[in-house]
Amino acid sequence: MESVRGCCATRVCGAGVASLGVFCPGFRAGRPPRLSGAMWRRCLRLQDSGRRLRDQAMGGLTARMGPGPGPTTQPLARAYAPLTGGFEINLDHRKLKTPQAKLFTVPSEALAIAVATEWDSQQDTIKFYTMHLTTLCNTSLDNPMQRNREQLIRAAVKFLDTDTICYRVEEPETLVELQKNEWDPVIEWAEKRYDVQIGSSTSIMGPSIPAKTREVLASHLASYNMWALQGPDLACVPAGIEFVATQLKSMVLTLGLIDLHLTVEQAVLLSRLEEEYQIQKWGNIEWAHDYELHELRARTAAGTLFIHLCSESTTVKHKLLQE
């Protein structure tokens, strides 16, 4: 239980520990311990045979309407579809809730299964820093900073001013060449695709992005639909877009990912171009460079997957307004 207490104290979300009341018992005295991977499995094994008999007798619990369960497997974390539509997650027959105690519902089955797999892959301790999809879903559902769509879209478009790809160095020569060869095609693609002007510059003030570019991109981002299920204003797709842009430090690369122009590995490589250049020159330090690389890849992949899975329910893409 010590390890569980430790890792719960290091939650990435920053929501208060007490709000995990459903899952983190160790903090309040007198509560029986309920959360540890090994304990789950032990309890399951003990209860398994009894429950199977009971299930067969009852014809299954009413809550479990998910895709047909296998005959001999009783998974720990399961995604299932309740009658109201959307998908929920069951952890050991208890419903998963967000840090603000709302019920965890997602509209996409693939997303629910991915989150359930994340929970399943936790072994003795729950490492929240590895569960990127869960964190993203929680943030979208809770919206702890109370940001609406317009703020998120504005923040994302503001990233263009400080876009990594637009900032070029002037020396060393090989790095200038490398940046030109790798980054220019992406900028050209973005300019062609959205019919905007994004320059690159070597000055400290960065590129000057015309206002028309901002409008066009803002309207494009606004055309991504949200979770239609939750009713009013859940800006999950712009939240995902802003998350990926923050990780990659570039809006252009994010657009490339959204439009399936770049793979995650390519986008991460382009984002870390100068670092890779220095690594090739001076050598790789595994515990720093590889560590950051894998973390960046994981976050970017989670964000991209989140964007795609959230926006695939409606495939309406508005045409860009061209004034």
Add this chain to the structure above:
Amino acid sequence: MAALGSPARTMRGLLRELRFVSAATGRPYRGSAAYRYLVKAFRAHRVTGEKLCRAQHELHFQAATYLCLLRSVRAHVALHQEFHGKGERSVEESAGMVGLKLPRQPGGKGWEP
């Protein structure tokens, strides 16, 4: 876009990662919901590679993204365990590094019971 590779390779990689995940739960990976979903999705959008079908390409891209996610999370956790997971050294170990040993008082220290 050509960097996505072939869908068969992505599928193989995904199955491998799912096997690692199932090693954590201790259950066979074929029973997991993720395996069933993936097999169903790949069969439904059976990728031919000849025609340019947007839905197939999207599915392949999402699968490749998920594969990247699983792989990098596993690599990240492994690196963390190996390099950053040890925590602090104990006082005895730190003293031992410079060749010293901690003093021992037979009667115990004053504040210990």
